Structure formats: structure tokens, C-alpha cells
Amino acid sequence: DAGVIQSPRHEVTEMGQEVTLRCKPISGHDYLFWYRQTMMRGLELLIYFNNNVPIDDSGMPEDRFSAKMPNASFSTLKIQPSEPRDSAVYFCASSLRRGFTGANVLTFGAGSRLTVL
Amino acid sequence: AQSVTQLDSHVSVSEGTPVLLRCNYSSSYSPSLFWYVQHPNKGLQLLLKYTSAATLVKGINGFEAEFKKSETSFHLTKPSAHMSDAAEYFCVVNGGSQGNLIFGKGTKLSVKP
Numbered sequence: 001d002a003g004v005i006q007s008p009r010h011e012v013t014e015m016g017q018e019v020t021l022r023c024k025p026i027s028g029h030d031y032l033f034w035y036r037q038t039m040m041r042g043l044e045l046l047i048y049f050n051n052n053v054p055i056d057d058s059g060m061p062e063d064r065f066s067a068k069m070p071n072a073s074f075s076t077l078k079i080q081p082s083e084p085r086d087s088a089v090y091f092c093a094s095s096l097r098r099g100f101t102g103a104n105v106l107t108f109g110a111g112s113r114l115t116v117l
Numbered sequence: 118a119q120s121v122t123q124l125d126s127h128v129s130v131s132e133g134t135p136v137l138l139r140c141n142y143s144s145s146y147s148p149s150l151f152w153y154v155q156h157p158n159k160g161l162q163l164l165l166k167y168t169s170a171a172t173l174v175k176g177i178n179g180f181e182a183e184f185k186k187s188e189t190s191f192h193l194t195k196p197s198a199h200m201s202d203a204a205e206y207f208c209v210v211n212g213g214s215q216g217n218l219i220f221g222k223g224t225k226l227s228v229k230p
Contacts, residue, residue, distance in 0.1 A: 033217070043207065045217060105166060106161070110160045111160050
């Protein structure tokens, strides 16, 4: 398996522009997570899906952020309009929940580094 | 509520010396605990996990961690550091019934030649 695939790897855009980040999870994984990483806040969970359904979006900063998962092999995170404070590395991760403990082992993508000027 | 605290934001060791990265957790039930590693400009990779089996857990690249319930700790160790171990390490606890994970703030490990 090629792992979790994210695109683009780097994005530089100007304030006010729309940004779309893409993620292809590992085939067969039924959980998909979007995280944001910054120096100030560390790693923050934005939203996660189970079987393509959003379960918890309480980490989404504001209405400018939206995420979709139209099918089991694709998800998008959209920021519209983008602002400089959105500059961060955005990670997608997927997992297959196993066992009684429900211990999720996440496989992360390489991340999308976003810079908003 | 579940939480995790990494006691050091930065640890520096010399190559060939032991590594100790400290993590304390808080959990209202028997936790699942993980260590992830992030090399520069890379995604996070699972090092090891504890899920209520053996308290001493062995991971990749010679790392291991010991679950100590009495101390609510899950410290990461390695007998001899290698230059390639320089990275950021995250201690993680299973956050609840939905299984979402709670990440610590991370510990940056530097390895000096």
C-alpha cells in the first residue's frame, strides 16, 4: 500500500484565496482524521470521519473551514477565504479501529504545508 | 478526562548515550498509549503502542516504553542514541469512547556527535 496520500505537499497563496487540500486514505481504513500542526499550538485535531460520515468537527476553527468525504477513498479540507493565521502543516491520517479497546493506530500522510501571504 | 503531559520540550544527548523522554498521562479508565515520531518535514510515524498487554513495550529502532500505572507514566527509552534518532517525539493517549487520540506537545530530541 502507498500509505496515506496528501496533495499538494506545499501551497503558497494570498489572503482571501480558496485553498483545497486533498487526502487519499489507506484502502480499507474506516476512520479519517484531519490535523493541523503549528509551532504555537502543536498538533490539533480538526475533524474526523467514520465510514465517510463526519463524527466530530468541534476542532474546526471557524466557518471558513469545511471538510468533506464523498467516498471511502477521498477527502478534502477547504479554507475559504484563507487568512495568514491559517498558515500551518495540515496532516491527514487514517486508521482501522481494532479490538475491544478501540485503540486507533493512525497512519499519517506526509502533510500539506500551507503558507498564506 | 484524558490528557497527556510531556515533561520536556527539548532533550539533547550525545550519540551512543541513553535516551529518556518522559510522559505522564491522566485517564479515567485503562488507557491505550502510543509514541509517535516525526522527522523533519515528514508525517508522524508510530513507534510503539501499549494496549493493556505487557507493560514493557518494544518498538521500532530500538525504542521501548514502560507503562507504570502507579506513576501514571509511559516514558520512552533507548539504550544508545543514534544521529538518525534526532526528531520530535509525541506521547499520545486514547481520548475516549470514539477512540480519537490526544497528543502531547512533543519533545524535540537532539543528538550530538
